[in-house]
Amino acid sequence: MTATKQRCLGFAAAGASFALVLSGCAGFGNLGNQPGVTTVTLASVNNPQMQDMAQLLPEFNKLHPDIKINMIFMEENDLRNATTKDVATQGGQYDIMTVGAYEVPIWGQNHWLMDLTDKAAEDPGYDVGDFFKPVRDGVSYQGRLYAVPFYGESSFLMYRKDLFQQAGITIPQRPTWDQIAEYAAKLKDPSQDRAGICLRAKPGWGEMFAPLTTVVNTFGGQWYNMDWQAQVNSPAFTDAAKFYINTLGASGEGDSVSFGFTECLNLFSQGRAAMWYDATSAAGSVEDPTNSKVAGKVGYVRAPVKMTQNSGWLWSWNLGINAESKKKEAAWEFVKWATSKDYAKLVGSNLGWSRTPPGTRKSTYQIPQYVQAGGEFAPLTAKIMNEVDPTKPGVEPQPWVGIQYVTIPEFQDVGNQTSQLLADVIAGRRPLNLALDQGQKIAQRAGDNQKKG
């Protein structure tokens, strides 16, 4: 009961302080305004790449002395709540927002974001075609661009070259999941505390279900069919979940429900897993000799498949302009600068090439210094980013754009609850079919909302 009260209090307080901070910031912005200077407010997620952007603001001001950027950093969940509230209530508090790939299509559909298609096409130097097509598709709704990608990632399989060589296995460039399961069984070594493969199994839509949904896709399953009918207990979804859980049980990490991205990164970097299927952005940390014992010993191949050609996921952080903003022109100038070809070079030469935002532009991967710094995984990342298809990642067509998530507001909840049920299956507390039947019900409730429109 105190818990309840405190949560609510906290909730109210958070809301109030948000309001205060925001109004405060806006106020200060206006106070400091010189005539002829437009102040643009940017709500950003507090990731390192965005912090770098803040550091480079003086460079932008050299080009545009008449535009002042006021950056507000928030933690991901706070940002999501604050910006959703702002755009949905037509508040117009933020002119520019960093928007995750999951929300862009939802917001685009609601016309909460400015349609950037024509703006982006206007300037030939900006070159929209230079963005990887899948990344562009991921932030489009019905062919119109509602945000521009700032950095992106896909998923691939990381493996220990030395262990594979010892075992005499040559891994194909496009392995199948069956092969991977076989290799994992061969390469696990309990006497040395080494798992065959590390796969995320920590409950959460962004943890377990990021890799697992890609497996579901390539096994021919999907969350919803074209009529928003949930498919969670369909044979293909069941097969995929069964495969994932069996592989974990046979040759995955011990205590798998504890393992999310961070835990797997730790395990793999310590040399205690022979393979790891995860984000392309993990490679930077894996190759960093100060924190990783396996730097230089890791090879990279495409995400394993079964029935599809590709199976990598797709994620990007993007810059979107509020449809209610009164400073759209100035906002666009900034968005264009931060997502331009030259921005990558600017970060590289000022802050270091490993800090260049990856995974959005082909041209970034043609910068020799960047390719050199990115080692083996950079060219592969570029290829994968170009190959995945967020409009139809699986075998069957789907009514949304996105690979490892469904772009409906309820998906966080659906994925979260289903992943908790699967955690029970991994522990043997619940049979798989009952867990998926339950997941089906949860997913169908959200699907029914979607049918209503």
Next chain:
Amino acid sequence: MASTVEETPTIQAPKSAAKTKKTTLADLKGQDLAQRKFARKLIAPALVVAILITQIPFLATIYYSFQNWNLARPQERSFAGFHNYIAVITNGAFLPSVWATVVIVGGSMILSLILGLLLAVLLNREFKGRALARTLLITPFLVMPAAAALIWKYSLLEVNTGMVNWALGLVGIGPVAWNTDHPALTIVFTLTWQYTPFMMLILLAGLQSQSGDVLEAADVDGASAFQTFRFMTLPHLRTYAELAILLGTVFMIQVFDPINIMTKGAGNTKTIAYLLYERAFIGQQVGEAAAYGVVTVILTIVFATIALRTMFKIFTEEAR
């Protein structure tokens, strides 16, 4: 629970106070009465402020619980009637969550009370370095919950490198996947580790307040050490234990950090506090989360009233 702590004394106290006041007010005449009335008027604003500050969040919760409010669809906010309450009952998440709360809080409570009692009895003896031992034993209570959860997750319960599995390995038990196979137990471990010092402190205060004469008398009468403890010390400690249980429950029922860090609510660890968080921030259903909160408040008030009444009965019987 908290409000019962606040409420019960106020329910009890005004009863006796009101009785005496009634007679005095009737007895008071002229200037005294006027003064008294004036004094009340002076206090009134403070009272109103106190009521507002303490009750507004709760009233807001009740209001939210009748709203159709999804954070992801803010423009569709509307009056929902009892829809949220129906969802609470039909979703099937509430009862398992109540059960998980009872198991986790109850289990940790019993364990930490027993361990706390043992440690308190040990600390009640005179020995060299007692102050140091006491400080060391209190430390877990001072560690921040999130830090404690991380220590348990990585240093103690990690499947390959954790100290617990290492110790089990010494006696020939293979590695245990704690978070996967025994998630509720990992939370109970963490909570017990954190709250044993708290129980110990309160019980130690109880032990130290026990008069030496009583123990000496028991000794003279030929009671064994165990008999003295069982028939003299334990009854004396009862009030302290009740206080410890009450406060401990208030603290533990809010458990959030270990669940969020270690189990993410999987495997019967979704306590009410975590369920609320999930509904509000992952499900983004503010109305439904508020309805869960209101139902929890009602249940706790009913439960706590019954529990406290029996407790007070014991008190009065003791007094006789």
